[in-house]
Amino acid sequence: MCLGIPGEIIEIDGQEARAEFWDVEKTVRIDVVDEAVEVGDHILNHAGFAIRKIPDEEVEETMEIYESFLEGDEDEALEEIGAGEGEQLGIEGR
């Protein structure tokens, strides 16, 4: 539960947002994030909550680092974002 996973906000509804984590869509709460977030922003999801907005200039690097880190270890990431059975992260190259 300590692994933060980065995702992209695709829809906001009050304190809840839909975020996409490599094709897997999940609801995250955005009320403890450190800054206002908008659709298109990337956030670090931690146990269903966005805990940090990833600065735009760091998004690409952050996503790449995570892609490599999660390779071969997707189960934990899936558990972390509350994905259901059979869902898979669409990480490039797998």
Added chain:
Amino acid sequence: MATNAESGDDELQFRDPEKAEQLTDELEALMAEIGEPVNVMHVCGSHEQAIAKFGLRSILPDDLTVRMGPGCPVCVTNMPEVDEAVALAEEGKIVTTYGDMFRVPGTEKSLADARDEGADVRVVYSASEAAEIAEEEPDREVIFFATGFETTAAPTAAVLTSDPPENFSVLSAHKYVPPAMEVVAEMPDTDVDGFLAAGHAATITGYGLFEDFVEEYDTPAVVGGFEPIDVLYALARLLEFIRDDEAGLENAYPRCVSREGNVPAKQQLWEVFDTTSGEWRGIAEIPDANLVLSEDYAHFDARERFDIAVDPGAADPLTEECICGDIMAGKADPDECDLFGEECTPQDPVGACMVSSEGTCKIWLEYGGQPDL
């Protein structure tokens, strides 16, 4: 392992062999300057995972030892806390918890055992999902067995401040990292020359929090990320401090961590929680490191609301032999435990360190005993 066709090697920093080599050379050079063995400790399950998964110990200088500390909140959850959750489930209440917590053994059984026996235990991935269950089941009591450090305590706080249903309550086993670092730093036989502080917890609390620690314990600390290059980089900065005999503090994870941390989250955290002393499994009684609901939120406190009848049965005699505590205090390695990989396996864990994906014993077993690839 699959390769990522789209992103070239040069973009993947930690895979960048040149950069990794540079850093390991730097570590060697620093160790030569220091001229004696160095022990550093990390306090983050994710660090152990990165170190083990990428075989970092094998590329570190021989006399640089990276010890694991109390870095996993699941591993340090005390057995009686699990017993409380089990007792509530056995009374017919709905108990929700994170997946990591589900199979951690209490004195007699785990929540998974309780569910096998018919109790209503549900795995959730967030505190708000637990509150949603309470909404869907207005006639039942729904308890969230809340574990984790600052990063999960802040979300729990957010749920409690946003008016959850009446039938929702929290059994808090949340823990707060900094006091545990102090206790470990003071243990006479632990002998830590520097700390690699947990990047994710610091996302919330900010690295400024360690300023006092560094000064008071005269021990340097570096906040590090958990990708291999981050770890190597943080270790290099730490060795620099050690070489200069300086109790410095550095943030080597600016991608996620600022000095102040996440201010609104911190405010919520301290509105909802107070600290209290308590036992960290196998380590010690730690002052001010357990988070309990503050008076204002006492009506959501499962311990206030219910008379929790914990009946610790006879503890599994094997747990006496579990050395999780020594491992998390940096005094022993998993393969020094007589039960490691034999009586104690991820399928049938004796201690908590074998359960969670970032528990040291499980990691070591997964990556082939001493993960020194």
